Amino acid sequence: MMLNQLIKEHLPELIDKGIIQFEVPLAPYTSFKIGGPAEVFCQPKSIYELIDILKFAISFNINYFILGNGSNILVSDKGIEGIVIKTSALNKMERKENLISGYCGASLKNLCYFAREEGLSGLEFASGIPATVGGAVFMNAGAFGYEIKDVLLSSDYLEPNLDSLNSLNPIKHLSAKEHNLAYRSSVFQKQKLIHIKSIFQLQPEDPKIIAERMHSFENKRKEKQPLDLPSAGSVFKRPDGFFTGKLIEECGLRGYQIGKAAISEKHCGFIVNLGGATAADVLALIKYVQDAVYSKFGVNLETEIRFLGKE
Numbered sequence: 100m101m102l103n104q105l106i107k108e109h110l111p112e113l114i115d116k117g118i119i120q121f122e123v124p125l126a127p128y129t130s131f132k133i134g135g136p137a138e139v140f141c142q143p144k145s146i147y148e149l150i151d152i153l154k155f156a157i158s159f160n161i162n163y164f165i166l167g168n169g170s171n172i173l174v175s176d177k178g179i180e181g182i183v184i185k186t187s188a189l190n191k192m193e194r195k196e197n198l199i200s201g202y203c204g205a206s207l208k209n210l211c212y213f214a215r216e217e218g219l220s221g222l223e224f225a226s227g228i229p230a231t232v233g234g235a236v237f238m239n240a241g242a243f244g245y246e247i248k249d250v251l252l253s254s255d256y257l258e259p260n261l262d263s264l265n266s267l268n269p270i271k272h273l274s275a276k277e278h279n280l281a282y283r284s285s286v287f288q289k290q291k292l293i294h295i296k297s298i299f300q301l302q303p304e305d306p307k308i309i310a311e312r313m314h315s316f317e318n319k320r321k322e323k324q325p326l327d328l329p330s331a332g333s334v335f336k337r338p339d340g341f342f343t344g345k346l347i348e349e350c351g352l353r354g355y356q357i358g359k360a361a362i363s364e365k366h367c368g369f370i371v372n373l374g375g376a377t378a379a380d381v382l383a384l385i386k387y388v389q390d391a392v393y394s395k396f397g398v399n400l401e402t403e404i405r406f407l408g409k410e
């Protein structure tokens with residue numbers, strides 16, 4: 100049976116509520132502004148709806164992908180087969196004593212501003228990272244020498260299997276240590292766990308001082324990064340002992356262009372969409388840069404961004 104028919108049969112109430120849609124173009128949901136349609140696109144409004152969608156996908160062996168802010172992905176021009184689950188409606192934030200909690204779909208920027216208003220310090224480094232809380236924990240996002248690991252206390256998550264999702268208490272808990280956070284990596288990636296919520300341990304501070312620190316980090320970002328053009332941030336991970344942008348620049352690739360994708364003039368670690376770039380343009384440029392850097396320096400550049408969808 101076709102996927103849309105299966106869904107109409109098993110999750111009709113989620114279609115009626117507008118939570119499930121079909122053939123939705125994904126480019127507007129990515130920071131690159133690139134990508135074809137999702138065969139099925141869902142925006143659950145509760146954890147129960149999320150669990151129902153996951154149970155359906157796993158029971159029928161259908162591919163699913165959790166989409167946060169779409170700031171670290173490149174979606175195929177041909178789109179994605181299966182179900183894309185966007186978390187943005189799961190966005191509650193709370194304060195308890197010096198702890199701030201955020202659900203997976205909360206914007207990281209909003210969480211940082213909420214902490215600032217509450218006079219809690221520790222997340223200033225993150226206010227300019229375009230992410231959801233789920234995406235930031237999944238990636239152990241970081242900037243200016245700080246990372247999520249420095250402030251994360253615990254998370255709740257779902258396991259991607261039917262026994263766990265059908266159990267009386269499907270929501271599981273991870274301590275800080277159990278996240279195995281390292282440079283742009285976490286247990287969420289390795290075990291395909293679904294992030295639900297995290298709690299961050301912060302310190303009381305004058306909101307004015309917090310605002311100044313945030314402002315200073317955001318200004319540094321504006322100076323160094325091509326924020327006026329669509330991108331997915333740093334395309335490659337930082338190889339040990341090297342700066343990626345410098346390696347690419349020394350290969351003479353500043354501004355190098357394939358189709359409408361280009362190495363940023365401002366920061367060689369970014370690929371920017373000059374307007375109408377395709378995923379194929381970006382993939383060809385990534386390969387070109389990897390080959391050039393390897394042949395000049397013998398360094399393998401591994402991608403930080405994730406490619407999704409049909410080859």
Ligand SMILES: Cc1cc2nc3c(=O)[nH]c(=O)nc-3n(C[C@H](O)[C@H](O)[C@H](O)COP(=O)(O)OP(=O)(O)OC[C@H]3O[C@@H](n4cnc5c(N)ncnc54)[C@H](O)[C@@H]3O)c2cc1C
Nearest residue numbers: 167168169170171203230231233234235240241294331332
């Ligand atoms: C202009 C710009 C600047 C950037 N600067 C930085 C920076 O300074 N530091 C930095 O670290 N990154 C930076 N990035 C990259 C990006 O913002 C981060 O990687 C961010 O953590 C991605 O979060 P997201 O919500 O957009 O995740 P998405 O791109 O939507 O997804 C990324 C991965 O996380 C997974 N995921 C998302 N939510 C969940 C969930 N709830 N459960 C399980 N898996 C989930 C997705 O399945 C996917 O595999 C930048 C990007 C841009 C465009």
